[in-house]
Amino acid sequence: MKITFNTLFVSLFLLISACSPLPDEVLLEVMNELKTNFAPDSRVAIWDIQYEQKGRKLIFSGESNLPEAVSELKRKLSQYDKKVCYEIQSLPAASFGDTVYGIVNASIANFRGEPRHSAELITQAILGHPLRLYKTNQSGYWYYLQSSDNYLGWLESGAFVRLSKNDFEHWQKSEKVIYLQDAGSVYSKPNQRSSLVSDLVAGALLKYEGENGSYYKVRYPDGRSGYIPKHNSALFSKWLAGAEASEESIIKTSYRYMGIPYLWGGTSSKAMDCSGFTKTIYFLNGILLPRDASQQVHKGQKITEDVNRLDLLRPGDLLFFGRKATADKAERVTHVGIYIGNGEMIHETGPVCIESLQPGAENFTQYRYNTFIRAKRIIGQAVTQLSESPWYNQQNK
Secondary structure (H helix, E strand, O other), X not given: OOOOHHHHHHHHXXXXXXXXXXXXXXXXXXXXXXXXXXXXXXXXXXXXXXXXXXXXXXXXXXXXXXXXXXXXXXXXXXXXXXXXXXXXXXXXXXXXXXXXXXXXXXXXXXXXXXXXXXXXXXXXXXXXXXXXXXXXXOOOOEEEEEOOOOOEEEEEHHHEEEEOHHHHHHHHHOOEEEEOOOEEEEEOOOOOOOOEEEEEEOOOEEEEEEEEOOEEEEEOOOOOEEEEEHHHEEEHHHHHHHOOOOHHHHHHHHHOOXXXXXXXXXXXXXXXXXXXXXXXXXXXXXXXXXXXXXXHOOXXXXXXXXXXXXXXXXXXXXXXXXXXXXXXXXXXXXXXXXXXXXXXXXXXXXXXXXXXXXXXXXXXXXXXXXOXXXXXXOOOOOOOEHHHOOOOOOOOO
């Protein structure tokens, strides 16, 4: 067999190339591209991936709920002559089987930033609303999961009921009752003098079991049953079919929460933060907004970025505040309110109140005037309607 110098050179080059680690800049470019394309917002997507190079072997480890992103990672690295080991855990955890769903079983479920009660409250979910489960902490008491607005966080196991796919679909397709008052109770018998089963907040969903006079009989995810006054609630399917946000309905609903205290991470009618307020108001009018102000700002139609052009706005438009982009700093949205007309907005600033963006007005707020970023219109725009959401409109499907 005749071996030329060129053959030896090419073989030696390939051997050295295979044994040499990939430059970090190449790997970082791949990782950054995947994060940008698949998981730009860690609040709604899990992409916790690291890599380590050991000689010829390149090891990727971590966890993700984005199988398409993992596949793209493998495709991109296949062009290099490297031995790659993938130790990436796909979420939901395999040990869950098909029990990867849950339904909130408390009037309000508190999502934490870490699996402990003293950790930051980052959001809330309401009784009867759906959840997607991904993993537990070491003790199995805390679950890392996702709410219907895709927000991720840790929730204690006692706040929800874990369900198989079949049981979850049964719950989703069953008729439900939505509670529409700001606060109330489920009663053990069809009269308000009976003992309480639990408290309720606006937007709570319970399974419809029948009627008894002026009460709906309802069932909780864990099997408890009780009664809700009809005048405080509605059959969810009928309510959903008729829910339509209008300027009048948004303003009317927002006024119901005047004076409600501020709670960082709150999204219920008991207490809320600024984006929890706007999210709740729009939910009660049939629209599912993202959780945070910095997410809501990407929805709807931009109307103006000039705080002196409030004449362009309509009641119900969202007003966003924060730090405008500069040459060396990105825009940072930190607050949101609802425009009500005449240069005024209603917003949760501790407590919910009405303030003006017009200089000279008695309730003028210089701080919000100075930090105004833009106004967006939600009503009549291409935003997620509850009636179109697979999380909520599953009945009869």
